Amino acid sequence: MDNLWQISEESFDPNLKHIHSQETVFTVGNGYFCTRGTFDEGYPHESAATLLFGVFDNVPIAKEELANAPDWVGLKLVVNGERFRLDKGKLLAYTRTLDVQTGLLTRHVLWESTSGIRLQVVSERFASLADEHLGIIRYRVTIEESPNQQPVEVNLRASFNIAVGNYDLMHWATQDQGHTQNLLWLRSETKHTKVSLAQTMSFNTDDAQAKKEFADSDVAPSIRLNSTLAPGATLTAEKVVVMYTSRDGDEPLQTALNHHQKILGSAAEATTNSPHHVFVYNYQYDRQIEAWQKYWQQADVIIEGDDTAQIGIRYNIYQLRISTSEHDSRYSIAAKGLTGFGYRGHIFHDTEIFMLPFFTYVLPDIARNLLLYRYKLLPAARQKARSNGYAGAQYPWESTLNGEETTPSSIVHPETGEVIPVLNGFLELHITSSIAHAVWEYWQVTGDDKFMREYGVELLLSTAMFWDSRAEKDEQEHQYEIKNVIGPDEWHEHVINNAHTNMMARNNLQTALAALHWLENTAPTVATTLIEQLDLNKQRLAHMQDVQEHLKIPQDKETKLFEQFEGFFKLPTLDLEKYKGRKDSYQGILGVEEIQKYQIVKQADTLMMLTMLRQEFDLHTKQVNWDYYFPITDHDYGSSLTPALHAILGSELGHTEESYHMFMKGALVDLENLRGNTPEGIHAACAGAVWQAVVFGFAGLRVTSDGYTTNPHWPANWQRVAFQFKQKGTSVSIDLHR
Amino acid sequence: MDNLWQISEESFDPNLKHIHSQETVFTVGNGYFCTRGTFDEGYPHESAATLLFGVFDNVPIAKEELANAPDWVGLKLVVNGERFRLDKGKLLAYTRTLDVQTGLLTRHVLWESTSGIRLQVVSERFASLADEHLGIIRYRVTIEESPNQQPVEVNLRASFNIAVGNYDLMHWATQDQGHTQNLLWLRSETKHTKVSLAQTMSFNTDDAQAKKEFADSDVAPSIRLNSTLAPGATLTAEKVVVMYTSRDGDEPLQTALNHHQKILGSAAEATTNSPHHVFVYNYQYDRQIEAWQKYWQQADVIIEGDDTAQIGIRYNIYQLRISTSEHDSRYSIAAKGLTGFGYRGHIFHDTEIFMLPFFTYVLPDIARNLLLYRYKLLPAARQKARSNGYAGAQYPWESTLNGEETTPSSIVHPETGEVIPVLNGFLELHITSSIAHAVWEYWQVTGDDKFMREYGVELLLSTAMFWDSRAEKDEQEHQYEIKNVIGPDEWHEHVINNAHTNMMARNNLQTALAALHWLENTAPTVATTLIEQLDLNKQRLAHMQDVQEHLKIPQDKETKLFEQFEGFFKLPTLDLEKYKGRKDSYQGILGVEEIQKYQIVKQADTLMMLTMLRQEFDLHTKQVNWDYYFPITDHDYGSSLTPALHAILGSELGHTEESYHMFMKGALVDLENLRGNTPEGIHAACAGAVWQAVVFGFAGLRVTSDGYTTNPHWPANWQRVAFQFKQKGTSVSIDLHR
Structure with a gap:
């Protein structure tokens, strides 16, 4: 062997x-x-x-x-x-x-x-x-x-x-x-x-x-x-x-x-x-x-019956470790770790959404450092919000040491020399709620009340205040809207009420208010000081509550289908059959402008939101949205980030074979240079997504307030899955046999 | 001493x-x-x-x-x-x-x-x-x-x-x-x-x-x-x-x-x-x-009575020599020679307008190479004209080895990272006539008929054809116009009928037709072949003649004052007193957009045209235009190219002290780092302009068809000016004593 x-x-x-x-x-x-x-x-x-x-x-x-x-x-x-x-x-x-x-x-x-x-x-x-x-x-x-x-x-x-x-x-x-x-x-x-x-x-x-x-x-x-x-x-x-x-x-x-x-x-x-x-x-x-x-x-994941998957997951877990310091919270994990020049060592939401769960569950001390990195850069995030005319803290789409926005405002085409504007730094807002979500999840899993008291609540409230000021009130309808954004699906720019963005913003507001409530109950003087410091008067808190309750989420009440953003369903669908055998992304084929006109998705957007908030939705809702969005997502040439992440939802819905296929796209992305860009460095987000796919997907782990559950879905040949995680300071060994 | x-x-x-x-x-x-x-x-x-x-x-x-x-x-x-x-x-x-x-x-x-x-x-x-x-x-x-x-x-x-x-x-x-x-x-x-x-x-x-x-x-x-x-x-x-x-x-x-x-x-x-x-x-x-x-x-210029000027001119003549090969016509003289990274070794009209006269008069073999460089790149210039929808040959604003346009279409601000569009490669057309003018002058001074027969006439005709197709006919007025250009004064973009551009284009058409006439008389079979090759039928030649005769030149018939471009006189003047003691160019102070709204000039534009075609204008015309344009030109923080060149016209008009002052700005530009950018390399155009200022300005040299004249104007302290040049193969020593 x-x-x-x-x-x-x-x-x-x-x-x-x-x-x-x-x-x-x-x-x-x-x-x-x-x-x-x-x-x-x-x-x-x-x-x-x-x-x-x-x-x-x-x-x-x-x-x-x-x-x-x-x-x-x-x-x-x-x-x-x-x-x-x-x-x-x-x-x-x-x-x-x-x-x-x-x-x-x-x-x-x-x-x-x-x-x-x-x-x-x-x-x-x-x-x-x-x-x-x-x-x-x-x-x-x-x-x-x-x-x-x-x-x-x-x-x-x-x-x-x-x-x-x-x-x-x-x-x-x-x-x-x-x-x-x-x-x-x-x-x-x-x-x-x-x-x-x-x-x-x-x-x-x-x-x-x-x-x-x-x-x-x-x-x-x-x-x-x-x-x-x-x-x-x-x-x-x-x-x-x-x-x-x-x-x-x-x-x-x-x-x-x-x-x-x-x-x-x-x-x-x-x-x-x-x-x-x-x-x-x-x-x-x-x-x-x-x-x-x-x-x-602590970190090993054992998969028996599938040597390729076993080596693949271990390689990805190796990459996660070598990409970050055990003790330095002045920097975080770059999109390519420390392995190549791609994305120039900048930090994206890749860290919080894709990699952080591994650290939260397995190496909470490192997770804490990664969150401290964000906490320490709150002043710069406040500055970004302020300079855009908003309250609270808005995190940069790309971040380095000082927390300023380091997304280039344009890039130069390497061959033609053409200057291409880059809007992500201006419009891709959802990173702010990704960070808040990571803080909340860290707290839920680790029970690190001290972190929460000293840093977490402040970060949650500061980011929530951003959403509170960013949402625009539609007085007639008594609802709030978030206009002119790019959601996770970067092929559609300047969209209105992106379901992912709004749901995650609402989550940010909810968790912030819940955390404040907790702080008021458990450490009232800390809470009072923080409220003063953030200038959170009653009126403002009531407004945050109002926004949270009335933020517009484009979803059909009957069918439970989310609309990725307002107007998405009015776009024509793309005849995907026509593109069979393509060697480029749909955007590469159609162009940056043309792609916007179609119902075609670069990477999980609505489905990512459903994955992140997976404990809030019933199976029916997940199934309906999976059926709609999975087929119109470019899993091969769109973003490399989400194929493996799909396995979490996919497994839960019983699409085990499809999920396994998606998982392997992530597990082997570098080992087999599936995207052709491994020379620029590893896909660190994939490494995190692959771990999540096994643990939350195939093993079906869900932590609850008083324990955890598993719900295995076995890919062909898999005989055993075993791993460890820490829940509120206690090590838990999971050892599942088919 | x-x-x-x-x-x-x-x-x-x-x-x-x-x-x-x-x-x-x-x-x-x-x-x-x-x-x-x-x-x-x-x-x-x-x-x-x-x-x-x-x-x-x-x-x-x-x-x-x-x-x-x-x-x-x-x-x-x-x-x-x-x-x-x-x-x-x-x-x-x-x-x-x-x-x-x-x-x-x-x-x-x-x-x-x-x-x-x-x-x-x-x-x-x-x-x-x-x-x-x-x-x-x-x-x-x-x-x-x-x-x-x-x-x-x-x-x-x-x-x-x-x-x-x-x-x-x-x-x-x-x-x-x-x-x-x-x-x-x-x-x-x-x-x-x-x-x-x-x-x-x-x-x-x-x-x-x-x-x-x-x-x-x-x-x-x-x-x-x-x-x-x-x-x-x-x-x-x-x-x-x-x-x-x-x-x-x-x-x-x-x-x-x-x-x-x-x-x-x-x-x-x-x-x-x-x-x-x-x-x-x-x-x-x-x-x-x-x-x-x-x-x-061959190359020394002796100035007695002014040691600084003496050392300065020699330093500049030294620079001209070390910047170019004696035998390699695959490349020409860059804006910074071979001394620094500024302008990245690209070739501008600096060579033909500022430096080439030195070589034409003193080292005609090198001048011939520099022109051969342009001749060899005619195919690329034809391609540029064609791709813009024009006939003939349009030279690139910046040129390297293959003759393609190498002006960047934008630059990145070194501090802010802002991307700034650069229009020069699209709109600054006059380089094409600068090259034609240099060919003509080379022929006039050297009498190199062989070069003219083999290369020169073809270049003149090809560039003339570009102007012929670029000029738009105004049917009502029976005149031609050249719209949407940048003249030498780069602070005004998208202008119409720039006097410099149109006069030089006309000159290009005139010299091309004259050269063809000469070729038909002296080498009829060569002429016939060339006419065929360029597809110059009678109709087209007649059209070229027509454009030449009716190209609109914005000039007041009474006062002889040229208008830099149509509408320039309608712009408000700038209160220059207000800016006394400034440490930046007017453009730097006002910004790229705002500067366009004023009668303020970056560098000689109309006056450069009057300098280049100095044998076509009477003193009165020169004086009127000098009086108008000299005071509204930014000699200190505008372009470094033209201060010294002003000395040619200035001397002729008797403004010797002012001319000397302008000459020294050029002579010492690098030795005293007057522009603050000598670290990026020498100002090669200045080196050429300084030589021209002495020879055509203070010494007042003019070659005629059968000899030459001098007309000295003596800066204070200058006692003697001596130099050599070659006229039609014969060395001529000029030794002027006050």
């Missing part, structure tokens, strides 16, 4: 798109940094990247982006003057494996140089989960054969390389560089935001013959090992790298140097290394296994 | 804006490449650049730009482990001089390290005018003092550095890198346009003790010299660099290596160097002096 923790490739495919996609897939990381799976020896036109949690620099149009740090991976191997690289010489054997159980990336290569030197090269790499500042590469070179069995001169150069960019945009300038007796260091700074990064390196070998040299350089400082190996001999070298930034505290260089010496010291103490060839790998790898074990004890 | 060929600075000013401005000013170059005056040892946040004539890569929005090549200048000096750089240690003395007579940049520094080592460092650098592929740095280090007079360990590292960008955008990827016995080489390629660049380096010293090492690297390969110097001792090292690209032919690396060996060989032969320490500098410097001497014999 295959190892159900491992992502492997058994041969090397030089197709550049495939290489870039696999660089994303084979990312190692620990939430402090992630490093794409580029080859140690480099490769022409590779897309090497190490992205650090919350380290941004400015970029034209898109405002700011995670700044690709100087590459720490580089290891140049030269044998008798011939350079080893996968595009040179002759590749005789190749395998690469990412073991998500331990976070270890391993590559085995058998290679022959032009002159006939045959090498075995084994490279192992991990980003330590036990020590988030630490990255290690162990590199073993064995001379299998050489011409006339002569000894071979081996030259191995380990470097930092500042000549990397996001795509081609450079973000770092060297401030200083040097070396101590055993450590090479590079201190660089982002060009605009002035974040300082210190990287230190040790590079050691067990080969007592090897000569070590430091080569200082502002651009690519390195440590070189020179040796001579007889056929059959192996050289093992270890590149140990420590990284600290000015976000971690003052004096990152001194901190990194000290930390690095401590790492070497601990390893020397724990082992019998000679002082000059301290080997860190085994010692640190043990700690790595331990740290990942601890994670998997 | 000061040396009137030298630009010097006597102290080091660490202000970063000043540093960047001086990097532009101290550029060395030879028309094949230019290298900004960054320091050999680097400097934090420097803007290092080497731009190669016609070597482009893609860039978002602006389409393509000259791709900043891997930096060849770097020389890192370390003494006893302490790094020498101008921001470190203690700077005791500093001078830097660019001698434009020889193209040599010299810097003297006296410096003390933290530990008390006192160094004298002399650096000399030139881009060879005798061998355009060659750049040399001679670097001398003298230990003046050391603690306890101990010998000092000196480590000197010469590198190539690929970690440079245009601003921060990287354009090159290493293809391969290595070294031979005596040469280090780097082969890189532009990321999108796939231009291949080979750079080779030798690095030698006269210090027989010095140890030399090659350090291979894909990012910053280098050669290191290690030595130990006693106090009083000097180490002289020479970094010799050769560059070839795939634009020069196949196998640029092999060509560069061969060429480099030849350079070393010639030097060894010519001198008594030991084979291991071949010194190239003296030998090549002699050739450099010779080549520049040859240039100055």
